[in-house]
Amino acid sequence: MSVRRAIWGDKFEAIEHSLSEVDADLYGYIRDFAYEEVLGRDGLDLKTRELLAITSLIALGSPKELATHLEGALLNGATEQEIRETIIQSALFVGFPNALGAMKMFHALLRKRSEA
Amino acid sequence: MSVRRAIWGDKFEAIEHSLSEVDADLYGYIRDFAYEEVLGRDGLDLKTRELLAITSLIALGSPKELATHLEGALLNGATEQEIRETIIQSALFVGFPNALGAMKMFHALLRKRSEA
């Protein structure tokens, strides 16, 4: 299974369509290099890779891509607690404001999923 | 066992002494809040926590603390390959220069350990 399918789940078609519409070349690199080549490497399972991705995105100030990888972590076996721990730990390294922003995004995601 | 002992290993006394000499209050927070309270929480094993710490520190531009957590990851069961994967993946999120800086630090650490 492709790494994108594993991370994007049933949003695969929607994300693929939206990214390729924004820019076919940049999406090509994200698809072939970022997802299928680098995130698809052996040596770390996808669950751990998604927790690492969440950590990197919190350091960047929690842009919208964070939501994708919060869901991707859940889809690949991370528990709610593991994701919460990942976010809380980030506060030590990049400060409370970025960690809090991420936790708000995760809280909103969990609420949306419980309403679905 | 304290989280600091688990991460700092046989450098425990040296790091403890050096940090407390720099500033007793700041070290107090690093010791009691950062290490023993937050990094010591349940819900994620220390090996994963150290890979996340490495990821956060790469985003910050790989300051000296990175060396501590590269060693801490090895001490808590991370393989060389897992740490390399953690560093390589970071390039996707925060760019190649910060990832390359981290890999150079890891390479220097491995060489020093193999010479010891």
Add this chain to the structure above:
Amino acid sequence: MSVRRAIWGDKFEAIEHSLSEVDADLYGYIRDFAYEEVLGRDGLDLKTRELLAITSLIALGSPKELATHLEGALLNGATEQEIRETIIQSALFVGFPNALGAMKMFHALLRKRSEA
């Protein structure tokens, strides 16, 4: 008086409720460690601490928490001019875009207060 009451003013209950709903553990650290322990330390008055907080948040790209500390600065005796100077000076160190983003947020806050 608690540091949170001094900074949050009459939004105390609303902010407390909203943060604890997002994540009780992370809010616990923000409440007990960030506000009541660190921001409550002696050696710097709360007005100066809020100007420093504003400066840190501008460097992070002016996330929503900035609004809280712009109000917190006013509540603890900072004048409009002192806050404007704090924002303007930031441009030297972290660039005009982040400073301008902060000034827009402060301008919006002042307008809202004058309409209230």
Add this chain to the structure above:
Amino acid sequence: MSVRRAIWGDKFEAIEHSLSEVDADLYGYIRDFAYEEVLGRDGLDLKTRELLAITSLIALGSPKELATHLEGALLNGATEQEIRETIIQSALFVGFPNALGAMKMFHALLRKRSEA
């Protein structure tokens, strides 16, 4: 012609009005120092300066000012392809998330212009 006119084009009055309303002093520095003094220096044409501005703003996480300079680049002779290349290249240095955020903003701008 003033540098601001060259970069802001027919939005000159609107941007000037909006910035001076936010803060006259900060706008004074942006106008006299940032635009007319530094961006108006010899030694680099405005098109190249706007591509550099886009690159700096992507590193900062693509705040709203990015839209101004994406338009400024087009107004000063940069082709769509040159701007796309500038954005794509940024992914190497500051990571894919910030580059993707910029490309989405550029895509939205191009769509708005084609509908106008």
Add this chain to the structure above:
Amino acid sequence: MSVRRAIWGDKFEAIEHSLSEVDADLYGYIRDFAYEEVLGRDGLDLKTRELLAITSLIALGSPKELATHLEGALLNGATEQEIRETIIQSALFVGFPNALGAMKMFHALLRKRSEA
């Protein structure tokens, strides 16, 4: 008295010489715009401005300029405790690693001064 003299103290000639040798134009902007215009504005005393400068520089990862402003803060009436509080508070917003790096620099500066 010029702002640079107030901040650089008896290192005025050495810093002035070294900066103008690196680049006369960039130094001209740092001298006339950054120091004498912006840091010389009314509305905040120099001591507070130096604590804000320290905070901005910690967020940037504590580059060498931090040493200049740690000394500048002391020269303009900040106590050791006030500077330590400024550094410790930064940990909340931008994380412990950058705050610790700043405290190490301050500790080295204090030791050098006590030996002089």
Add this chain to the structure above:
Amino acid sequence: MSVRRAIWGDKFEAIEHSLSEVDADLYGYIRDFAYEEVLGRDGLDLKTRELLAITSLIALGSPKELATHLEGALLNGATEQEIRETIIQSALFVGFPNALGAMKMFHALLRKRSEA
């Protein structure tokens, strides 16, 4: 000619050897994806790409890779003045400290070249 040869010039063998020794996989991505694929794309000349690279690296805090691209810019037709302008302009967007750090590195490089 490969993009790496164009940018690294007569340091090609030294850089290639040093990077591949640090990590063959990460170097493979830097070589094949970063340099030969992305920096080798049509649509922007290498001189402009190197000025953009310098801008990105200044935003990251001017790590060692900056020296490589300062030299790469000179090798691909950028004048000293164009590089100085690129560095000076960065101060507007990411602040004076990072720009000054870059200018010091460029000054040291020019002095070394004039002594060679």
